[in-house]
Amino acid sequence: MSEVLLKGLKKVYDNKVTAVHDVNLHIKDKEFIVLVGPSGCGKSTTLRMVAGLEDISDGELYIDGALMNDIAPKDRDIAMVFQNYALYPHMSVYDNMAFALKLKHTPKDVIDAKVKEVAEILDITQYLNRKPKALSGGQRQRVAIGRAMVRDPKVFLMDEPLSNLDAKLRNQMRAEIIKLRQRINTTFMYVTHDQTEAMTLADRIVIMKDGFVNQIGTPQDLFNKPVNLFVAGFIGMPVMNFFAGSKLLLEGGKYIAEIRGVRFELDAFQQKALKSRNQKPCEITAGIRPQHISVGKGGLSAKIEVSEMMGSEYNIHARTGDDEVVMVIPTVGLGTDVSMGSTVNFTTLPELIQLFDKETGNNLIWYDPASAEANAPESMKYNF
Numbered sequence: 001m002s003e004v005l006l007k008g009l010k011k012v013y014d015n016k017v018t019a020v021h022d023v024n025l026h027i028k029d030k031e032f033i034v035l036v037g038p039s040g041c042g043k044s045t046t047l048r049m050v051a052g053l054e055d056i057s058d059g060e061l062y063i064d065g066a067l068m069n070d071i072a073p074k075d076r077d078i079a080m081v082f083q084n085y086a087l088y089p090h091m092s093v094y095d096n097m098a099f100a101l102k103l104k105h106t107p108k109d110v111i112d113a114k115v116k117e118v119a120e121i122l123d124i125t126q127y128l129n130r131k132p133k134a135l136s137g138g139q140r141q142r143v144a145i146g147r148a149m150v151r152d153p154k155v156f157l158m159d160e161p162l163s164n165l166d167a168k169l170r171n172q173m174r175a176e177i178i179k180l181r182q183r184i185n186t187t188f189m190y191v192t193h194d195q196t197e198a199m200t201l202a203d204r205i206v207i208m209k210d211g212f213v214n215q216i217g218t219p220q221d222l223f224n225k226p227v228n229l230f231v232a233g234f235i236g237m238p239v240m241n242f243f244a245g246s247k248l249l250l251e252g253g254k255y256i257a258e259i260r261g262v263r264f265e266l267d268a269f270q271q272k273a274l275k276s277r278n279q280k281p282c283e284i285t286a287g288i289r290p291q292h293i294s295v296g297k298g299g300l301s302a303k304i305e306v307s308e309m310m311g312s313e314y315n316i317h318a319r320t321g322d323d324e325v326v327m328v329i330p331t332v333g334l335g336t337d338v339s340m341g342s343t344v345n346f347t348t349l350p351e352l353i354q355l356f357d358k359e360t361g362n363n364l365i366w367y368d369p370a371s372a373e374a375n376a377p378e379s380m381k382y383n384f
Contacts, residue, residue: 002029002154002187004050008059011045011211019045021211022059032181032188036198037208037234043191044159046208050189051080051157063154079148080157083164085140087132087147093119094128097147111150118149121183122176138169142176149184158190162197174200195235199223207231227368229285229361232354238290238315238326240354246286248279248355248364255279257353259286260321262299267351273365284364287354290315290326296336298347307340314338 004027011020020042027033035043048054050061052073061068068076087096094115101111119125122142132140141161148156161177162170174197181188181201192198198205199219207214207222207230215227226232232240247258255274257264266274295316302318302325309331316327316338327346329338336344355364 003027003062003064004155004187004189005062006046006050006059007062009046009049009056009061010058011042011049011054012057019211020049023213025206025213025216027187027189030185030187032190032201032203033206034190034192034198034202034204035206035208036192036195039193040210041208042211043193043206043208045211047080047157047159047189047191050155051078052076053080076155077153078155078157079151079153080159081141081144081148081161083160085132085144085164087140087143089132092129092131093124093135093143096132096143097128097150100147100151114150115146118146121149121180122146136169137165138173141165141173145177145180149180154187156186156188158188160192161190163192163194170194170197177201195237199235205235207234223289225363225366226287226354227363227366229287229356232287232356232363236289238328240287240289241293241323241325242356243286243288243323244358246284248274248282248284250281257284257286257350257355259353260300260323262347264348264350264353266353270351270355270365277364279364283358285356285358285361287356288348288352290328292348292352293325293327293329293346294348295327295329295338295344295346296334298345300347301343301345303343304338304340307338316344318344 006023006025009020009023010018012018023046025033035046037043045054049056052068052071056069063076063078088099091099097115097118098111101114116125119128122145124139124142124146127135127139132143135143144161162173165173178201190201202219204216204218205222206216209230215222215231217225222231222235226235229242233242243259249256249258255266255271257266300320302320304316304318306317308315313331314329316329318325318327338344356362357364
């Protein structure tokens, strides 16, 4: 078992700056957890506390049920892969990978077998006699991963391991990490600021901002059920469209979302959720994903400012009043002029509209004030 439990984890530096506030997270055995958020949100600091590279100011860290707060990094049975690879430049690839095992006085034949086995898995056998300077960025990252793998750690920690690679190599290495995870099947904690990495790699994602956890959930949950404006604006590409000044109305016992004067009667699930909260009519910010917009019909209209033909779809940037609207529209069966300067009508399904409270930024359907992630102050939740 390789469970990791963070209970109220907090980091305060000597200058009284709090980098991480009250993080509560249960990582299950063999789960792949990704911590994601903008620069300075506290995700790397959280990872470093798990690794033992940062002292824990408050809270408790458990690995397999054992309290780790005062355990030295070398005794935590974890392995960490860094952003800058951290390879020894004077050593060969073989010696870099074997180094940790040599420190443990592992027999030479065991070291040799383990290094060669891992090198074959990562397809770096042909580079074992080379020095790191003779390798590409992607090859160096494989060596760094291999150096961690030979130790058979309980937990893999990865701190932005792909950020130094170009876009093509990032895509390749992302696929390699997915395959690697399937082969070694251990517990992963992975830090990135790239939401694409988070969405494609994670079993669950932890969204952080300013040291606070905003939401924890599967990639699909975060895409479909963002608890606040920050999460909604951070997850998804292109980003969600927001319509400020929208209204939530209640007429004849039915809730209606009004966006720029166009009314959408909400579906049965939304009606039930709002009634259970005894939600009053209020001003809202409505959110609609670019992929959830249909053109050529509906009461909303916008003037197209940019139309990008992407092969199977158009990425359209348009304007309706003061709001910019991005639409992702399939090219097949379009039947509507979407050229620059034209005006289009557009709509969406009511059940795809996200409803955010104007004052708090919280989602009126999905925000749960009793959840463990709801500990961030209101000012932290929707500023982005």
